[in-house]
Amino acid sequence: MQQTVLHHFLSKVPEAAAIWSGLLVFALGLLAALVARPERDVPADVAPDPAAEEAARRADLRRYADEVAVAAAGAAQTARRRRERWLTAQAAADRAWRAYDAAETSARRLAGAAVLPEPRTLRTPAEYAARERWLHHAAMAAHWHGDLSARQLADVLAHRNGWDPRRHPAEQEIVLARVVRDRRRAGWRAAAEGEQRAWRDAALAAESARALAVEAFAAAEALHTGAAPIRRTEAVATARAAVPAGRSARFRPARVG
Structure with a gap:
């Protein structure tokens, strides 16, 4: 008789564990829903306060x-x-x-x-030197006024890119x-x-x-x-x-x- 009761109890343990597990999951889900939506805790028969709603809207x-x-x-x-x-x-x-x-x-x-x-001017070394000085002075004055870039001034002084002091x-x-x-x-x-x-x-x-x-x-x-x-x-x-x-x-x- 004791063995039969023990066998019956042991055979029902897995079924009871499954039932309790389901109840635990259900309880946890219900708790999470209540936390996420606390307005459910308010009784349905409580009417909203129009003054409070208007104050919130204002x-x-x-x-x-x-x-x-x-x-x-x-x-x-x-x-x-x-x-x-x-x-x-x-x-x-x-x-x-x-x-x-x-x-x-x-x-x-x-x-x-x-x-x-x-x-007409004499083509002498002194004349060419004077022409070069004039070109350098005019180019430096233009650069000083912002009309020639540093690269353009360097081209003039180096007689590059078409700058000929003999003109x-x-x-x-x-x-x-x-x-x-x-x-x-x-x-x-x-x-x-x-x-x-x-x-x-x-x-x-x-x-x-x-x-x-x-x-x-x-x-x-x-x-x-x-x-x-x-x-x-x-x-x-x-x-x-x-x-x-x-x-x-x-x-x-x-x-x-």
């Missing part, structure tokens, strides 16, 4: 309005900095244009004088004027490209600042009226519609070409 609106106001202020500062950067680039482009225009006028004037016969100073002056004109033209083109980049950056920053200003105003209105605030995509569309496309054209450079 707090969210206030936080949203504050964040957008800070973003709008930062965007406005960025727009001002980029506009100042564009104004600086525009002034640099204007200076580069005036320098190039003066060099072009000088080169054209000297080219017109080239049709005149070359002055008459009138002919050397024409060649030097053309080199200066080409360098100033390249500088003006680089300055004009920098101006255009600065203009695009300023225009984008101004548009972003306008959109954020619209959004900040709408958020402040929503905080007072309790309505849903305007979203950023709608704010951008509103800002673009409110400001005509040609209004920002006054920031563009007046020069053509």
Whole structure:
């Protein structure tokens, strides 16, 4: 009899272990669900508090309005900095244009004088030495004013790349004027490209600042009226519609070409 009971008990141990394991897994799963969703602990028959919900919504609106106001202020500062950067680039482009225009006028004037016969001078060593000194002095003065690069000055002093000190100073002056004109033209083109980049950056920053200003105003209105605030995509569309496309054209450079 004892052996039969013992055998029956031993045969039921695996089944009981499986049942207890299942219950343990179920209990752990239920505990995890309750931790993940604590609102299930609240009885279903407890009604929500409208005042608390409204207070939470107002707090969210206030936080949203504050964040957008800070973003709008930062965007406005960025727009001002980029506009100042564009104004600086525009002034640099204007200076580069005036320098190039003066060099072009000088080169054209000297080219017109080239049709005149070359002055007759004695071809003596002293004359050639004087011509070399004139070329070196003119090249160094041009380099001092930023019209010749260090490499170009080195070419002049070493008599490379077509620089011949035996030429008459009138002919050397024409060649030097053309080199200066080409360098100033390249500088003006680089300055004009920098101006255009600065203009695009300023225009984008101004548009972003306008959109954020619209959004900040709408958020402040929503905080007072309790309505849903305007979203950023709608704010951008509103800002673009409110400001005509040609209004920002006054920031563009007046020069053509």
